[in-house]
Amino acid sequence: LKPRAFSTSIRAQAVPALTQDGLKKLAADKAVDYVKSGMVLGLGTGSTAAFVVDKIGGLLKSGELKDIIGIPTSKRTEEQARSLGIPLTTLDDHPLLDLAIDGADEVDPGLNLVKGRGGALLREKMVEAASKSFVVVVDESKLVSGLGGSKLAMPVEVVQFCWKYNLVRLQDMFKELGCEAKLRVNADGKPYVTDNFNYIVDLYFETPIKDGLGAGKEIGKLEGVVEHGLFLDMATAVIIAGKTGVEVKSK
Ligand code: 5RP
Numbered sequence: 001l002k003p004r005a006f007s008t009s010i011r012a013q014a015v016p017a018l019t020q021d022g023l024k025k026l027a028a029d030k031a032v033d034y035v036k037s038g039m040v041l042g043l044g045t046g047s048t049a050a051f052v053v054d055k056i057g058g059l060l061k062s063g064e065l066k067d068i069i070g071i072p073t074s075k076r077t078e079e080q081a082r083s084l085g086i087p088l089t090t091l092d093d094h095p096l097l098d099l100a101i102d103g104a105d106e107v108d109p110g111l112n113l114v115k116g117r118g119g120a121l122l123r124e125k126m127v128e129a130a131s132k133s134f135v136v137v138v139d140e141s142k143l144v145s146g147l148g149g150s151k152l153a154m155p156v157e158v159v160q161f162c163w164k165y166n167l168v169r170l171q172d173m174f175k176e177l178g179c180e181a182k183l184r185v186n187a188d189g190k191p192y193v194t195d196n197f198n199y200i201v202d203l204y205f206e207t208p209i210k211d212g213l214g215a216g217k218e219i220g221k222l223e224g225v226v227e228h229g230l231f232l233d234m235a236t237a238v239i240i241a242g243k244t245g246v247e248v249k250s251k
Helices: 020-032 047-062 075-083 121-129 160-173 212-221
Strands: 040-043 069-072 097-102 131-139 154-158 180-183 199-204 225-228 237-242 245-250
Touching (some): 020 097, 020 237, 020 245, 040 047, 047 075, 069 075, 121 131, 121 225, 160 212
Parallel strands (some): 040 069, 040 097, 097 131, 131 237
Antiparallel strands (some): 154 199, 180 199
16 A cells, blocks of 8 residues: 655644644545545545545545545535535445545554444445545544553444344343443433344443454354444554554554
């Protein structure tokens, strides 16, 4: 994976004091350096990915990028891309993408991720798995020593019919990690429904997950689980913006 151009040096580079949004935008701009004309692009979901989509829209408008075609990972991103005039396609028409760029909720030292706090994990995983390269954009608050370590949600998408069964089974599966499982709800108390008409059970861990691969396999065995937010061994590179600079990590 080679960049089209570098807006800044690939090495860590000092940046002036920025807000968290400023850091997200910095990481996003850096990731767009990897976008080249003619690519089929996976467009991520979330506040960091939104900066990526904005930037791509701007470069298409200015003519610096041409013939980009995007596959959005959510209805939200689809709307944003359409409003910016980014041409869109589907995974059926383009089952192999050149590059996907997306945010993450957690990044561990092996560049494994937790994703899906924004609820788009299923389409994100499909699009990112179908992509030759997957670049992740985060601010430094997303770095953890072990997945599940942020004490924030690790989502599991489940079919509506058996959400309670999965909630009970998931909590039991990870009881040694002090796991609490909760159905994701909206502000009005009604269940959050994903773009694929499923529910989300969020897992909160007291202790980080030691064996991500094993955990993913066990979760996947449950009847009615559609997808989980562990994105293991998928990232080609992670771009991290922090107070001391922007860093590109790859395996
Ligand atoms: C959505 C995601 C997002 O990429 C993740 O939640 C990060 O979002 P943000 O950039 O807003 O922090 O996985 O399903």
